[in-house]
Amino acid sequence: MLDIKFIRENKNIVQAGAKKKHVEIDIEKLITLDDERLKVLKEVEDLRAEVNRVSSGISRDQESSHKVQLIEEMRIVKEEIKEKEEKLKQIIEEWQKLMLQVPNVPDISVPDGETDAENQEVKVWGEIPKFDFTPKSHVELMLLHDMADFERGSKVAGFRGYFMKNDGARLEWALMRFVEDRFIDREGFTPMIVPSLLRRESFVGTGYLPQSEDDLYKTQDDTYLAGTAEVAMMGYYMNEVLDKKNLPLKFFCFSPCFRREAGSHGKDTKGIFRIHEFVKYEQVVLCEASHEESRRLHEELTANSEALLQELQLPYHVVVNCGGDLGLGQVKKYDIEAWMPSDNKYRETHSSSYFHDFQTRRLGIRYKDENGKLHFVHSLNNTALAMPRIMCQIVENYQQADGSIKIPEVLRKYMGGREFIK
């Protein structure tokens, strides 16, 4: 959510930002509605002031015809207030609905474009492997080594269901231990295991609701399953005032993730690239309200993830997402995509974004600066490692002519010191 004052003072910027994100919204309409809101608000407040003034003049023990008359007059004013309040309530409802739809303004460095096809490559790392044989897909490789079971997966869990098995399970656990070791060594990150079954507020606060109702699983208790640890982690400090000297707060979070993948029924239907249930380690950061600080940390979070891919020796590139591929709250986003031989292209493994105060304004997360003034903190997040997706790229890039899979060196110590899966 943006500040209505900011919207009023920068309506052209906000409107242009929405256009860049390919979001339909009429800012002029919102401002007209806001004028109406302010007008009626003033009327209500003036009437309430009158009632307060008169009421405080009426004392308990005073008994007179004058008192009776005043009470009668106030009864009438109260009727009027009730009417205006009802009107105000309706305006505010409409106003809030619109406010939740106003997207955050993308950074100037964000390229124009409508879909991920128009994202721009900003960095390439590693050598794309050349095979002198026809490389197998991760599905073929995993089945070959009995690392996963998709038939029984869908029998038991339905569409996109899967079991990880044998070296598949061990490789996933190895990756978990690897990423945990790296982040626990890293200064400043607080390790967190966060809930996935959450109440609605944090989804609205982070910007997933109300727009993406279809992408979330909802329970009969009106809670939702989160698709990322970001939602719970951001909810953690909801409606709290933080101490500036503790900023930035950095969290290394683990959670199960659930995504309905509504609207991508035809995409990536085989294997473990796109699944309904997985686990993910996520970096979440809260920092002071400074664009420079947000940018600095954004680069830092991105670099952290790149370092993991480099250690895993996976060729990847970084793209800056175009306006149309940004979420409602995101100011800027990098996707990191690792090379996927079976698709002959890079496929997303990480997503790194910053939001300024878009999320924290909705969540009410503030800090006091040295002058005692309150500000909304800035928020950022990036994947640390998502499993089992990353295994697609690992097994495919590390496959050998004989069908065996070389184990990345940094993972061997978690796999009994073995060099190959065969």
Add this chain to the structure above:
RNA sequence: GGAUGGGUGGCGGAGUUGGUCUAACGCACUUGUCUUGAAAACAAGAGUGCCGCAAGGCACCGUGAGUUCGAAUCUCACCCCAUCCGCCA
């Protein structure tokens, strides 16, 4: 799921026969005095949001409705927390 007790400011904690209560008191905080400096002590100040150029006004004591001229205080619903019982990894 059952029973009981609770939800007040950055924190702790008063206040419920409805009437200047944004709310005692303590801690933390800011400024000043003292001190070489700090601590301590003393003095003063300070809640948050919104409207307004300002003066000032309005709202906020878990959330939402309601009663009343007037609600932190009364009524109803809901949410959350604690403890005990039940169940359970």
